[in-house]
Amino acid sequence: MDRMADSGKSRGGGVCVMVNNSWCNNANVVTLTRSCSPNLELLALKLRPFYLPREFTSVIINTVYIPPQANMDTALCELHEALTQFQTQHQDAALIVVGDFNSANLKRAVPNLYQHVTFPTRGNRTLDHCYTPYKDSYKALAHPPFGKSDHAAIFLLPKYKQRLKREAPVQREVARWTDQSVAALQDALDDADWDMFRHSTDDVSEFTEVVVGFIGKLVDDTIPRITIKKFSNQKPWVDRTICEALNSRTAAYNAGIISGNMDEYKSAAYNVRRAVREAKWHYGKKLETQFQQSGSRSPWQGLWMITDYRSPPSGLMSADESLANELNIFFAHFEATSSSANANSANANGASANSASPNGTIGAANGTCAGPTIEQRPLIIMESDLRRVFKRVNTRKAMGPDGICGRVLKACADQLAPVFTDIFNLSLTLGIVPSSFKRSTIVPVP
Structure with a gap:
């Protein structure tokens, strides 16, 4: 993406991304945004390589250039809005932000990103950054600059381990x-x-x-x-039907390799895609139903499922015998106070009843008989x-x-x-x- 008239620059600027065809072909490259302003130049691409860890659906590469004379706060604000939109629309995509940031620091606007370039890239200053949401995902190595560039070339060696291998x-x-x-x-x-x-x-x-x-x-x-x-x-929408369809596809593929007829494998592969579509549709309807139901439990469950929130495991609290003694003294205090208050009230009522009744029986004057109270039943x-x-x-x-x-x-x-x-x-x-x-x-x- 070359500089545009809106950038207000007559020289310098412009960003580009080169993709290796053996990693991802042109059919799987989609341009998300092209932005060129006096404060920020941004080119965002969504790529679907031939191989990706299962936890990622695609890779979003954001190439950034912030000029030295730009307003850093405005540039970071524009970049933050774009990154937030990408993360909202593609929640399972791997986000990578690279480029020349000059004196800007993206962690001020997006604190959950990690910066992987730790050595100077021009003189004694680190102007070129690489940000991802994953800690220790890359190891940056300094290489000689390209051509007449005064910035060092950076080789990013992947260190990311699949979630399947980490957990x-x-x-x-x-x-x-x-x-x-x-x-x-x-x-x-x-x-x-x-x-x-x-x-x-x-x-x-x-x-x-x-x-x-x-x-x-x-x-x-x-x-x-x-x-x-x-x-x-x-994935949360994976159910038994998808597992059965995958097993059927694997069996059909093995049988087709032996017999040379792959028609059954093509049919089984179509059944897998159909099962995935149906499972995603049912999962989406389940989330919609939880938000539409009354009560506070269902909306919270829907938010936890969307954000993949996992509550920490709770265990029984262990305490020494001093806690039991403190609880016993505390509750016995109220029980003793209540018992003494009831006794004083009963003595006062009994004295007034005895003074009002000549024979000393409660309720004998009005013809009622004493029986068990509600508390005694x-x-x-x-x-x-x-x-x-x-x-x-x-x-x-x-x-x-x-x-x-x-x-x-x-x-x-x-x-x-x-x-x-x-x-x-x-x-x-x-x-x-x-x-x-x-x-x-x-x-x-x-």
Whole structure:
């Protein structure tokens, strides 16, 4: 791109990009922008080389020239707007910004870029820069200048390692919840003799632990589990249909090499492209649906998926026994204050009632009888209420300390409601929370 009349310069300037045909041909080179102003000359190209790491869809090369007499703040502002537009339109493209910046520093406008040229390129000053969003992606080497140029030539040796090689694949086991496996689990829970566990012990914690362990054993025996391997460069829209289409294409290619007939391979390759288009379309509709739904959870999930946000792993907080003592003293203070206040109020009410009633019975003067107050009535959980709560469990939430996932409670609500009703009522009667329902146990100091 030669200088234009809008640049206001009669000499100097002009930028160009030369592409090796063995790396990328002309059919895969697209010009994104040509900008020439008194402060900035910019030529941006989008290239699709023959080989790219899977995490990149293309390469955007921005060739920049900022004259020495230019307004550096204005030039950086124009360049920042262009780079922001490219990154928004091509989120998975590799961004490279090279050129003669003179005294400008692009990191002032785009702090997330890294500068890879660390040696002087003209005299004792570093005027030529190379910026990318990836740390340690290039190693710059100084070479003699071209022709009569007074700038040193820079050879950029790639140091970037693919994400697939930098990060190991993650393997995790997931349960396959099918109609057959859920029906088998329901039948196993129907045949369970809960009375045997109920009569075997009088300790509610032991009773709960046995029931929870038995349910977990049935789930492990009836629900099949598979191992899923997720690679670090895997796209979020990749699903099972794409994997099956890729395997079919590979098998068709191997068969075509042996037989010499590649028609089946061409058909399989078309099926792969069609599966990718459909998967991307369904993924886009899923994101649109999350933004259209009510509630704050769906929009945040959509933003996390778009920005590829991964929340840091959370773990249990470990603390020494002093924390338990501090919590015990803190809450016992309020309990003692509340108990003393209730006792003083009861004594005052009793004194006034005794003075008003000649026989010393509360409510005897107006003909009412004393009975148990609301606080004295035992709280009883009904089986129908618990069944209704189990059927409304959100299966997307994590399991509790008991280790029973929400899908088991929701799918087997009719089978689990009776035994858990007995556990909850027994816990309320004894005033003891089973240890299986607690993440930590704090023992008060006597």
